[in-house]
């Protein structure tokens with residue numbers, strides 16, 4: 001029996017792809033990777049270092065159409081005889097994994113955060129306020145791993161890359177245009193995040209947030225009202241109704257810490273809260289707290305990080 | 313244009329999350345159920361707007377028991393024309409999706425809208441599953457939706473940005489933030505909702521592929537370490553040496 005791992009290699013090997021292969025390896029079976037697109041063989045071969053024995057690539061599919069990807073992964077499942085299929089729970093997986101589940105009649109565990117215990121896999125539920133243990137009863141299983149749940153582990157050496165015909169068929173969705181702001185670190189993948197809320201008073205004050213993010217190499221985020229009033233773009237909004245993130249470090253300035261905000265960030269490993277109000281609920285969820293004015297603390301923290309970076 | 317909007321209930325976002333029966337059941341004590349925000353604010357409201365400009369009808373569907381009627385009436389109060397409850401326990405996403413697909417198959421909808429995810433199980437599964445069961449295109453996490461004749465134009469979230477796509481209808485679309493503005497039901501809507509048709513249909517025989525065995529609450533955070541706002545060097549030092557995150 002083997003494990004099939006789908007990775008999106010459109011922008012090279014993202015960290016969440018390496019996590020998925022590492023996770024696949026931890027399931028204890030032979031790991032084959034399936035991907036599509038134009039990544040070079042030499043790049044894909046590196047997945048062997050994380051435990052893949054082989055990479056199959058269908059170069060005829062160059063977009064992320066969920067019907068085409070479903071057909072390709074389904075065919076690869078058949079070819080490899082895999083009984084487990086692993087995804088990274090990103091935007092592509094959210095469209096493809098459910099389709100595959102119906103096509104293969106394979107139970108889907110969406111948002112796994114740990115290696116299975118027998119047939120049972122731990123996931124986040126209630127927007128990160130609790131965990132659930134999901135049992136899969138079908139013979140074939142699909143597990144979609146929440147990004148940043150495990151660290152990639154390089155253990156082996158490069159592997160073979162074979163071209164694969166997944167009989168993708170045609171795409172029904174016509175792609176017209178893609179807008180990805182350049183230079184930004186995509187929020188769902190960021191390991192460090194600097195975030196701010198209504199306490200910053202207006203969009204003109206976000207320079208201090210961006211400065212700190214820049215010296216740290218962090219992504220920027222915001223609370224919902226800040227995105228709603230248009231101070232910041234919608235894709236920065238974190239929380240129950242926005243993006244859920246689990247970075248190593250989340251710095252929140254001028255955010256009260258409402259339960260709906262916490263729902264999107266309480267998977268963060270370390271939380272730093274900067275707030276003028278010592279009673280702000282966010283301090284209860286924080287590891288480090290600073291009772292102070294963000295307008296003074298943020299620039300001071302930026303200087304301190306700069307000093308640290310130049311001496312390390 | 314006939315639009316089907318899939319509606320689920322979710323606990324009010326401020327609900328205290330607790331479990332009973334040896335951590336195997338969600339403790340509903342004192343929990344208020346609301347229409348899942350994505351289903352209500354985005355999918356349903358956009359469906360109503362499309363009906364207002366293009367004509368047609370908006371039907372809501374829920375897989376659930378009689379206890380879900382109250383939440384369905386709330387969705388009717390916002391403006392849906394009629395409601396269908398598929399009378400089955402929502403055991404897992406697969407079963408829910410296949411029940412809805414079965415119903416949709418015999419009723420010919422031009423668009424099937426779901427929310428981005430339910431805020432209790434956060435699976436983002438049901439929409440894609442319905443699409444596969446009906447062999448329809450699935451546009452996930454759409455933040456904009458317009459329909460012109462047989463073509464839907466959409467914007468969807470992609471990692472770090474947005475993309476614009478077009479698809480022929482019928483199609484299944486999961487709806488995210490940006491698609492519409494929340495509507496507050498008025499008194500007339502609430503009164504009208506009481507008499508709108510809510511049909512109960514019997515479920516098809518469908519398997520369940522997954523089940524929740526148990527739940528856990530996260531370990532309590534240890535007390536927050538307070539740091540002097542004048543001393544950010546100390547914070548940096550702690551983040552480096554103690555927390556090891558920078």
Ligand SMILES: Cc1cc2nc3c(=O)[nH]c(=O)nc-3n(C[C@H](O)[C@H](O)[C@H](O)COP(=O)(O)OP(=O)(O)OC[C@H]3O[C@@H](n4cnc5c(N)ncnc54)[C@H](O)[C@@H]3O)c2cc1C
Nearest residue numbers: 197198199223224239240241254255256258260261276294
């Ligand atoms: C169904 C539902 C879903 C929701 N989903 C989300 C979600 O996904 N994400 C989300 O964020 N919210 C969400 N909300 C809204 C949420 O309840 C809060 O209203 C929101 O998070 C508050 O944003 P805020 O902390 O930026 O603003 P406020 O609550 O106004 O807090 C501002 C904070 O800044 C502090 N402050 C003021 N001046 C300074 C200063 N100079 N320096 C430092 N601190 C200062 C204040 O003490 C205060 O704590 C949702 C609400 C509902 C009902």
Ligand SMILES: Nc1ncnc2c1ncn2[C@@H]1O[C@H](COP(=O)(O)O)[C@@H](O)[C@H]1O
Nearest residue numbers: 318320375426427429430435436437438
């Ligand atoms: N029991 C249900 N009845 C009808 N629609 C549902 C049900 N559960 C989920 N949905 C729909 O599917 C979407 C995604 O749910 P989920 O896959 O559970 O995150 C929701 O936003 C609803 O639109």
